[in-house]
C-alpha cells in the first residue's frame with residue numbers, strides 16, 4: 001500500500017506580488033499564481049499521481065489553487081475539506097504592511113524573526129509555534145488517518161501553515177526551521193511509512 005501525501009503552497013497571490021504581509025487576509029491569485037497552480041497540476045499528472053481526498057484552508061488563494069490542480073488532473077470532484085486550521089499564520093498587526101517598509105521601520109533582523117523564527121510572535125499575530133499548535137492536531141486527526149488508510153491525499157495551503165507541517169514531517173527544530181522556505185506552487189510529494197514517518201520526499205519542479 002502506498003501512503004501518499006502531497007503538500008502545495010498556493011500560487012502567487014495579489015498581496016505576494018505587492019510584497020504585503022497577508023496572513024488571514026483573503027486576496028486572490030495573480031495570473032502568475034493561476035499559471036503556477038496549473039503547472040503544479042501538470043507536474044502531478046506527469047508524475048502519475050491522482051488523489052482520493054483533498055484538504056485546504058478557508059482562504060481563497062489556497063482553495064483556488066486546489067481547484068486548478070484538480071482541474072488539470074481531470075478530477076474536479078475529489079472530496080475536499082476546508083478548515084481554518086490550515087489557514088496561513090496570522091500576521092496580526094502586520095497584515096497589509098509592505099515587507100520592505102516593515103524592514104525600514106523595525107529592522108531586517110526583527111522582520112526575519114517575525115517571518116521565519118519558531119516562537120517569536122508578530123504584533124497581534126501568531127508565531128510558527130502557534131501555527132503548529134493548530135495545524136498539527138488537524139493533521140493528526142483528519143489528514144494522517146486518510147493517508148494511513150492508503151488514500152492519496154493532497155493539501156493545498158500556505159507558506160507558514162505548511163512550514164508548520166513540514167517541520168514535523170522532516171524533523172526540523174526551532175534552530176533549523178528558520179532556513180526553510182516553501183516556494184509558491186511547488187508540490188512536495190511525501191511517501192509515508194506505516195508508522196507515519198517519512199519514507200521518501202520529492203519536490204516536483206515544473
Ligand SMILES: O=C(O)[C@H](O)COP(=O)(O)O
Pocket residue numbers: 020021022023088091115158159160
Ligand atoms: O502571509 C503572508 O504574508 C505570506 O503568504 C507569507 O509570508 P512570509 O513568506 O513573509 O511568511
